[in-house]
Amino acid sequence: MGGVRELAASFVVPPAAGVAVRDRLKRLSERDVEVLRRVGDHLGALAGRDLRARCAAGPGHDAAGWAARKRAVTAASSSRWAGAITKASHDQWGLARRGQLALVRSLEAGIAVLAYRLALPLGARGAQGKPGGYRSRREWHAKSRRLEILKARLEQVRAAWQSGQVAVVRGGRRLLNTRHHLAAASLDEAAWRQRWRAGRRFLQADGESGKKFGNETIRVAPDGEVSVKLPAPLAHLANAPHGRYVLGARVAFAHRGEQWRDRVEAHRAVAYRIHEDTARGRWYLTASWTTPAPVVLPLAAVRAHGLVGVDMNADHLAAWRLDAHGNPLGAPRRFGYDLTGPAAHRDAQVRHALIRLLHWAKRHHLAVAVEDLDFTDSRSREKHGRKKRFRQLISGMPTGRLRARLVSMATTLGIALVAVDPAYTSKWGAQHWQKPLTNQKRKATRHEAAAVAIGRRALGHPIRRRTAPPPHDQSDRAGHRTVQAAPETPGREGHRPPIPGSRTGCGPPGHGANAVDQNTQDRSGCSAERDHEPWPQRQDSPPLSL
Template identity: 65%
Template structure:
């Protein structure tokens, strides 16, 4: 029998550490639009030059080089714009380094898998833990060539990482590659140019605590008036004091608007970003701020009113409510979503599904949702699953990271705790112990519904296996005596049966008498009572 891996204990997930809200600029005049384009173009060119300088520094970067770059940018914009640009540059460089390390680890995993499969005989079957050999000589030869390609890529990436060299494209690599294939991207050259320039514009400023409305560079008043500090070369466009430009458009934030208003009235830091959507032809303003994550409550307190187990799938999430004892209540619920189409459509589908789930949890009075702590980073590579394209697409299509991030944020706002559990064997054991008993002529329980029960019981600390049924007649006990097995770690015997007081009769009932708990006094073969009778007969 294969050895099972240890199961990690469940834990209460931390809430979000920040929030971002967005609203559209409505009522912009032609002059406002012109100023935004000029500011974005000027600051975007400075951001591109600063990013190139940071990439040239590589691992030799220091606080002195950072200060030198900031002084150079200050003369062409302002000290606050220069600080925002250099901070964004460092964040982008650090992100590129993390992505580079993840790419190296992915290449190493692919090379290891190919080497293992090449070492096996052709046609050898694999196991659940390791893939088998390749099916034919042709596939073996093609994978041998791919191994050489991956090894060359790995050597090049390792060399770049040791030298501190990263490759970053301001505006996005996908959009840059679309320029060479406009037909497939369904873009014209003019349309692509507009999108490319808009993506490379830079109009964002970090918040400052203690300053008026929480930001000195991009200021938004409680009544929605927006003004920005113009860079030095564009100061002649100002229409207010101190080189500021006040826009005719007003903004308001329907979502978390009161929270935002409380922050700016207290002059707490709020960061802003202004960006242009070319497809819609609209300007948007995004406000964001950070706060301390909500302290997690003890897991025992979170489970005081039961739990809702959630199983994540490629096209829906299956949920079932459990009581405090781990028993399913009511009917299973399935919340479907469609992850085809654009990124905005997929994100909207995930948010709508989670909203329905959380509303159902509040209706039931349950304050806790249990979900698997999934990460398919190493499970969806083409080298491990080979020709199983549909299976790889199934795994890749499951929005594990986005759903987990969205769920923790939305659940924190709704006052619902999230418990993350180990995903090991939940689908297998749930189907084994819960699918058939909960299936009837009026209800068809799926494998995913049973997995949601397993997830909820694991969050509660209960075993996934169901309680044992009573034994049949004339086997150890009558039906109805034993409803659950004793724990396997309990080595002791049952205690003595208590004496039940009652009226005196000629015959003593069950549970009465001095020798009720003395097993040696019972009529059983081999006990001391039998030996005493034999000695007296002699």
């Protein structure tokens, strides 16, 4: 394949299996807020002790240990609160373990790149996507020290991984570190402590099918009435029978409200979470439930009528519609978003761009092709060295947020997603499609050409264009000129191998520095011609003496 790595097969992305909606708890009284805070603080303390016990058990945790933890929590709350707390602790421990393993792999990748670059001579240039040597002796010395630091850190993380020890902060490590930088965060100690307490509260309950309104712990009636089952030590705060406290607020989910109402009226499981936004002084309730797994369409059915290729960038989505044969149709589309400002603004920008893209694809009844992006390894400074601006650009691309939002919103609209290998899409798209798609009225960008490349790969067509030899004359006897290799052509994504032998009108195979690249050009006698039927050679004119 001439240095081209093996490409992963395209696949249809599994649809989202869950739904979450949120509404604000308005018109809460002072007593309502006091009760919610006391219940959340009490259950949060129990959750902290249970998480400590779960982390101490490590990988050797079993069903007997889980039952013992649940009995310990039940004595100070209830069996249902204990079930929710122990499950949350187990999930949090599992998440910390997965993060620990990801850190091990990241450190191993960084050490491998540092060792490779340190072994190269100073000033050596990189080749075939690999970085070169360091520029100076001073930089080499600094990187050698960093290599030893990473090796020591890797040993510590590996030892913790093998022993099952994890570091978990209830309330968030970022908020914990903010305590030492209050001035930079524009907070005082009282405001920080209020956020810290709110982040460590526990007010969430899993749903139960067959129970009244789908949840016995946090119950929301179809008319929006919210009631909470109080723990045993706080039962004296109840204002309703059976140790329950009814809030004065009512909820009415504007999004998916009918689906939620159908579930609670049928007593199907719905999980709830109550939390306080201290910055705004508001309380919110989030409802979530699982949905039946939709039927995943086969890849051939998704490709039948073409699709929309989408290239994800730091500030916009570039999209182009393609037919089933991989030909671009119409004009490209650009869906921009602004990722500056607070998190709520960034999330709204991403959702707005995605919904415009999906509505456009929905109007044409087409699937959407995206790259299977994961920039975990590409963000390290060991890989890109001094390219700080490029690392910041990659880190600023919301790949995780876009991917999660896109899957959820596409599932809601019934749009299939196809994920493709991102290798060479930008490079080959610009090389083979940017110029042909540019005309006097429209200049195709590199990102729009990459969208075409992504769509062609999702359709099973090669990205790289190859032009057949010219016909015999100006007539159409030779048939339509092909501009691409057939899907069954071997090695269609790589360079054509040079074929020895005499050529008419060109030099020997492999001649010149750019001989490999010239094989993709529309030139007589190049190796691209050999994959087709042999063309009749030009007959010389007879001599005048005959």
